[in-house]
Structure formats: structure tokens, C-alpha cells
Amino acid sequence: xxxxxxxxxxxxxxxxxxxxxxxxxxxxxxxxxxxxxxxxxxxxxxxxxxxxxxxxxxxxxxxxxxxxxxxxxxxxxxxxxxxxxxxxxxxxxxxxxxxxxxxxxxxxxxxxxxxxxxxxxxxxxxxxxxxxxxxx
Numbered sequence: 001x002x003x004x005x006x007x008x009x010x011x012x013x014x015x016x017x018x019x020x021x022x023x024x025x026x027x028x029x030x031x032x033x034x035x036x037x038x039x040x041x042x043x044x045x046x047x048x049x050x051x052x053x054x055x056x057x058x059x060x061x062x063x064x065x066x067x068x069x070x071x072x073x074x075x076x077x078x079x080x081x082x083x084x085x086x087x088x089x090x091x092x093x094x095x096x097x098x099x100x101x102x103x104x105x106x107x108x109x110x111x112x113x114x115x116x117x118x119x120x121x122x123x124x125x126x127x128x129x130x131x132x133x134x135x136x
Contacts, residue, residue: 025079032080032088036071039092040064042099050109056102063098067091 043060046052052060070091074084 025081028082028085029075029080032071032085032092035092036064036067039095039099042103046099046103051103053107053109056107060095060099060102063095067095 043052043057043064047057067088070088074080074088080088
């Protein structure tokens with residue numbers, strides 16, 4: 001007689017704990033999504049401040065699209081498991097390192113045609129040789 005009651009209590013305990021397991025997956029997914037969004041914002045900020053060249057921006061955008069496909073693949077079964085979250089975390093770490101490496105490599109995108117003096121280098125304003133006309 002005791003074995004059915006033990007089985008029933010174990011089943012009841014599993015039913016109570018089931019939403020908690022599902023909640024972990026949701027929390028994992030939210031954390032990864034927020035992290036991905038923050039990194040996308042860093043790329044946008046780097047483009048606005050001209051810390052990234054066009055090529056670097058393209059490379060990072062492609063990497064972001066690849067990560068987005070990885071997210072979709074992980075969500076295909078309805079939740080993100082622990083192993084999938086670990087793999088996505090590693091991919092996000094590599095993405096973060098790429099963003100940092102590109103933003104900090106002292107290459108900037110020069111704007112053209114704004115008419116500001118900052119767009120030109122001093123050597124562009126000097127004559128080629130004394131007595132020669134300016135080089136444009």
C-alpha cells in the first residue's frame with residue numbers, strides 16, 4: 001500500500017517542479033538575448049562614432065547574423081537547454097572579443113565631403129614643392 005503513495009507523491013513533486021525547470025530555460029534565453037542586444041548596440045555606437053571601418057562593420061554584422069541563426073537553431077525545440085546555452089555563451093564571448101578588437105585597433109572611418117578641416121590632413125594643404133600650386 002505504501003508504494004502507490006510514494007509514487008503519487010513523487011509524481012506530484014515532479015508536477016510542482018516542472019514550471020521551475022521551464023523558468024530556467026526562459027531566464028537563460030532572456031539573459032542571452034539581452035547580451036546579444038547589448039553587443040549589437042556596441043556595434044551601432046562604434047559605427048556612429050566612426051570607431052569601426054565599413055569592412056569591420058560588415059564582418060561584425062555577418063557574425064551577428066550567424067549568431068542569430070544559432071539562436072534560432074537552439075530555440076527550435078521550444079527551449080534553450082543548458083548545453084546549448086553554454087555553446088551560445090562561448091559564441092557570444094568570441095563575438096565580444098571581435099567587437100573589442102575591431103573598436104580598439106585605431107582604425108577609423110574618415111568622413112568625406114563634410115567640408116570640415118578635420119577631414120583633411122595637413123600634408124593635403126601644403127604645396128608639393130615651394131613655388132608649386134597646391135595639391136588637391
